[in-house]
Every structure is written in structure tokens, then in C-alpha cells.
Amino acid sequence: MAALLMILFAAALILLIVVVLVLVNIIIRKITRKVYLNLPPGSYGWPIVGETLEFLGAGLDGTPEKFIKDRKEKYKSPQVFKTSLMGEHMAVLCGTAGKEEVKVFPTIKSYTFELACRLFMSLEDPVQISNLASLFNIFLKGIISIHFNFPGTRFYNAKKATSAIKNQLEKIVRQRRAALEQNKMFNVPHKDLLSHLLVTPDENGKFMSESVIVNNILMLLFAGHDTSSVAITMVMKNLAQLPQIYDKVLREQNEIATSKGAGEFLQWEDIQKMRYSWNVVCEATRISPPVTGAFREALTDISYAGYHIPKGWKLYWSSSLTHGDPSLFEDPTNFDPSRFEGAGPAPFSYVPFGGGPRMCLGKEFARLEILIFLHNIVTRFRWDLVIPGEKIAYDPMPIPVEGLPIRLHSHSAHA
Ligand code: HEM
Numbered sequence: 001m002a003a004l005l006m007i008l009f010a011a012a013l014i015l016l017i018v019v020v021l022v023l024v025n026i027i028i029r030k031i032t033r034k035v036y037l038n039l040p041p042g043s044y045g046w047p048i049v050g051e052t053l054e055f056l057g058a059g060l061d062g063t064p065e066k067f068i069k070d071r072k073e074k075y076k077s078p079q080v081f082k083t084s085l086m087g088e089h090m091a092v093l094c095g096t097a098g099k100e101e102v103k104v105f106p107t108i109k110s111y112t113f114e115l116a117c118r119l120f121m122s123l124e125d126p127v128q129i130s131n132l133a134s135l136f137n138i139f140l141k142g143i144i145s146i147h148f149n150f151p152g153t154r155f156y157n158a159k160k161a162t163s164a165i166k167n168q169l170e171k172i173v174r175q176r177r178a179a180l181e182q183n184k185m186f187n188v189p190h191k192d193l194l195s196h197l198l199v200t201p202d203e204n205g206k207f208m209s210e211s212v213i214v215n216n217i218l219m220l221l222f223a224g225h226d227t228s229s230v231a232i233t234m235v236m237k238n239l240a241q242l243p244q245i246y247d248k249v250l251r252e253q254n255e256i257a258t259s260k261g262a263g264e265f266l267q268w269e270d271i272q273k274m275r276y277s278w279n280v281v282c283e284a285t286r287i288s289p290p291v292t293g294a295f296r297e298a299l300t301d302i303s304y305a306g307y308h309i310p311k312g313w314k315l316y317w318s319s320s321l322t323h324g325d326p327s328l329f330e331d332p333t334n335f336d337p338s339r340f341e342g343a344g345p346a347p348f349s350y351v352p353f354g355g356g357p358r359m360c361l362g363k364e365f366a367r368l369e370i371l372i373f374l375h376n377i378v379t380r381f382r383w384d385l386v387i388p389g390e391k392i393a394y395d396p397m398p399i400p401v402e403g404l405p406i407r408l409h410s411h412s413a414h415a
Contacts, residue, residue, distance in 0.1 A: 040091055041075040042082035050084025068094050101386060103403035104236050108373075109133070109229045115369060116224050120193040120217055121172055132168060132221075135161045140226060144396045162218075169214045173198070177210075193217070220362070228366045230290035230397045231281065231352075232373055233404055238284050238335055239378075240385045240406060245280060245337065246378070252276045253378045266372060274371050277378075279337035281370055285352040286323045287335060288398045293318035294354060319351045381408045 045051035051067075058067040071081045072094055080093050113133045117123040123132075142158020149156050176194050197213045208216075239246040256270050296315040301308065309315070324332045328349040329339065339345060353360035360366075386405035392398045 040080040040082045042071065042092075044082070044084040044089065048087060050087065052085050052087075055083075055085055068092060100408045101405060102408060103405045105229060105233045105399055105403040108232045108236075109226070111373065112228045112232075112369060113221070113225055116221055120220060121176075122192045122194070123172070128168075132165065135165045135168075136221065136225060139165060139222070141395075143222075165218060166214055169217055170210060173210055173213050173217075193220070223360070224362045224365065226397050227290045227362075228369055230288070230399060231285050231366065232370055233400065234284040234288045234290075234398070235281055235370070235374065236377075236383065236406065237385070237400065237404055238280070238287075240383050241388075242335060245335070246382070249277050249280055249374070250378050253375050256375065257379045266375060270375075271368065271371055274375070276337065277371060277374055278367065279340040281367075281374070282340045282350065282352075283335055283337045286329070286339075286350055287333070288392070289319040289323060289352040290397050291352065291354075292320045292394065292396065292398070319354075322349060322351055325349070379411070381410055383408050 043051070045054070055067050058064050071083070071092070075081045080091050083090050083092060110130075110133065113136065114129050117129050117132065123129055138161035139158050142154040142156075142161075145154040145158065147155055149159065173194065177198055180195065180198060194213070194217065197208055197216060199207075201207050239249065252274060256266070256273055260266070260270075293316055296317070298309050298311055298313045298315060301311050303309070323329065326332055328346060340350075344350070348355050353363045353366075383406040386407060387400075387402055390400045390402055390404060393401050
């Protein structure tokens with residue numbers, strides 16, 4: 001009995017020690033936070049309500065800014081003060097707008113993917129779009145990979161992602177077909193690619209099957225996804241490094257911006273005026289072509305440079321090598337948009353979109369999305385690189401390893 005009591009007493013003592021330790025820990029944390037954290041100046045006001053009444057009162061008096069102005073003066077802190085509003089501790093930021101830091105590549109990827117989803121299928125739901133985007137990223141990683149279909153390999157993951165994308169696209173196609181058949185005219189987007197593929201027959205009056213439509217949309221989403229994102233990323237990188245070229249682009253885009261009324265959209269004629277900007281894009285894609293090369297198959301025996309290439313062999317052509325050939329581009333590593341002025345480079349020497357009958361069919365689409373993006377970013381911001389000289393890795397497209405983080409500086413903050 002005595003032994004049992006001893007054990008119980010020891011257990012209770014241990015429990016008490018643990019509770020005390022936890023409590024002491026919590027109290028010490030609270031004290032040290034109060035003493036050592038460099039919190040902004042200010043007051044939490046009354047218990048619970050804090051300074052809510054003063055805050056709301058200033059608004060009802062028609063001078064909402066008074067609440068902030070009074071405290072800025074009182075605490076002589078131009079950047080930030082603390083308060084308590086609606087039961088919450090709060091830091092009120094009242095300095096100049098901070099410099100915003102963004103990673104260019106992932107941000108632009110979201111832009112180009114969302115744009116394609118909207119234009120091709122009128123998708124609006126951000127959750128659905130980001131779900132598809134995640135699957136596409138897995139699919140893209142497996143495009144150039146060894147065909148090992150084992151769990152965990154890029155190839156296996158890409159195949160699984162492709163089936164999931166196709167399932168989602170099938171659902172979208174079926175819903176649209178049903179809506180078109182039920183003639184829900186007011187709700188159905190008519191001018192997007194999906195409706196066009198569904199309602200347009202070929203020259204024999206035959207309509208595309210569901211799986212052909214799904215494959216077409218999948219192919220376009222794939223072909224236009226990373227390509228345009230890489231092109232925009234490389235343009236942003238070069239403009240950050242070459243301020244005199246940035247200034248010329250800004251001048252051209254500002255001229256176009258000032259010729260428009262407030263809220264007026266860019267028109268086709270405006271795009272035609274962006275000649276210098278397009279030369280900059282061309283030069284960026286010459287030095288870093290998003291598609292560094294492409295594959296072909298010899299349909300017959302061919303002879304090339306004096307050698308025999310048998311029918312059925314695969315062929316690979318490289319745009320990077322052609323673009324870096326000093327016999328075609330003088331001083332090829334130098335970023336010089338003036339190469340594209342006048343007659344421009346010799347035919348088939350500038351080939352980021354390929355050439356011949358299988359040339360990129362999204363070239364004009366890419367031109368529009370890149371130039372419209374450039375117009376909007378340049379007329380609002382300057383930027384500088386967070387990591388100058390960031391390494392570019394080819395996987396298989398040229399992508400800055402850290403995603404090209406930049407600091408954006410709004411023009412209006414300096415106006
Ligand atoms: C800067 C952006 C882009 C670049 C650098 C680019 C580059 C290329 C290249 C090098 C090819 C292969 C050409 C060949 O094999 O000769 C190609 C094909 C293709 N691209 Fe693009 N592309 C871009 C944007 C787009 C966009 C936005 C779309 C769709 C909206 C698109 C759709 C296609 C399609 C469908 C093909 C296959 C054409 C065929 O085989 O007949 N591309 N692209």
C-alpha cells in the first residue's frame with residue numbers, strides 16, 4: 001500500500017513539474033517577445049475594443065485618413081505603427097509602397113497558361129485552371145525522357161498526368177457539346193477554339209471526334225505553354241541588364257499608351273507600331289531560343305553534307321547553333337536588336353519558330369501575348385535582377401534556375 005502511494009506521489013510530482021515547465025516556458029516566451037521583439041511604436045488602446053472606435057469615428061467624420069495621420073505625427077514614425085482594431089493586433093503600414101519582389105518564370109507561366117485556357121476553352125475557374133496547370137507541369141517534365149514506364153520515373157508520371165488531363169478535357173468537351181446541342185445560346189461561348197472545333201466540319205462535312213478535339217487542345221496547350229513563358233522571361237532578363245534598350249522600348253510603348261483614351265484596349269494597329277519592341281523579343285529569342293531544336297524523321301534516303309542518311313533515321317536540328325553562327329550573326333553573343341531592322345537576318349538563319357511546312361502555327365498568337373504583356377509591364381514598371389548572373393539550365397528549355405526573381409519599381413512611385 002505504502003509502495004503504491006509512493007508511486008502515485010512520484011507520478012503526481014512529475015506531472016506537476018511538467019506543467020510548471022510548460023507554463024514557465026509560455027510565460028518566458030511572452031515576456032521575451034514583449035521585451036526583445038522590436039515592435040513598431042503605437043498603442044493597443046482599450047482592452048478588447050482597442051482603437052476601433054477612433055478608427056471608425058474618423059471614417060464617419062468623413063476623414064478616414066485622420067486616424068493614420070494623427071498616429072504618424074504622435075509616434076514620429078513615418079513607416080509603420082501598431083494598434084488594435086476589431087480585437088486584432090495590427091501593424092498599419094504608412095510608408096512609401098515597398099519594392100515588390102516576384103519570380104518571373106513561374107508568374108509568367110501562370111499568365112500564359114491561364115490566357116490559353118480562357119481563349120481556347122473559356123475556362124474561368126481559378127481552381128480548375130491551376131489543377132490543369134499542375135498536371136501540365138508533370139507532363140512537360142516527361143516530354144523528353146527515357147521511356148522507362150516505372151513508378152517514380154518522369155515518363156511514368158507524365159503518362160499518368162496526360163491521362164488525367166485528357167479526362168478533364170473530355171469532360172469539358174462533353175459539357176460544351178451538350179450545351180451547344182441544347183442550344184443554350186446565351187450561356188455558351190461561341191468564339192473560343194473549343195466551340196469552333198465542335199461546330200466546324202471538314203471539307204467532306206465530317207465533324208471532329210471527341211478524342212481528336214481533346215488531342216488538339218492538349219497539343220496547343222502544350223506547344224504554347226513553356227515556349228512563350230521562356231521568351232517573356234528572357235526578354236525581362238535582358239531588359240533588366242540593358243537599361244538603354246529598356247528605355248527605347250519604354251519610349252515606344254509610352255507613345256502608344258499616350259495615343260489611347262483611358263481604359264481603351266490595344267488594337268491591331270498598335271501592335272504593328274511595336275517594331276522596336278518586337279526586334280528586342282526577336283533578339284532575346286535568337287540568343288536563347290525557347291525551343292533549342294526539334295526532331296524529324298527521314299522519309300526517304302537523303303544525302304546531307306556529302307553523307308548518306310538512311311530512310312527511317314531520326315534527325316535533329318538545332319536553332320541554338322544556327323543562331324550562334326558568326327557567319328550568320330556578327331558578334332553573335334552581343335544583344336543587338338538592330339539586327340532585325342530593314343531586311344533583317346538571311347532566310348532560315350533566325351529560326352526560333354522553326355521553318356518550312358511544319359513551322360510553329362502559334363507564332364502570331366505568341367507575338368500578341370508577348371507584346372501585349374510587354375506593353376503592360378514596361379509602361380508600369382522598371383525592374384532589376386535579384387540574382388545578377390543567375391544560371392540558366394536547359395530542361396529542355398532555357399530556364400533560370402531560381403525562376404528569375406526581380407524587384408519591381410512602379411513608375412508612379414517615382415512620378
Ligand atoms: C515564343 C513562343 C513559341 C516558340 C519559340 C515556338 C516554337 C516552335 C517550334 C520551334 C516549333 C517546331 C517547328 C518545327 O518543327 O519546324 C513549333 C511548333 C508548333 N507550335 Fe510553337 N512556339 C511558340 C509558341 C506557340 C504557341 C503560343 C502555340 C499555340 C497557341 C504554338 C503551337 C505550335 C504548334 C501547334 C506546333 C506544331 C506545328 C506542326 O507540327 O505543324 N506555339 N513551335
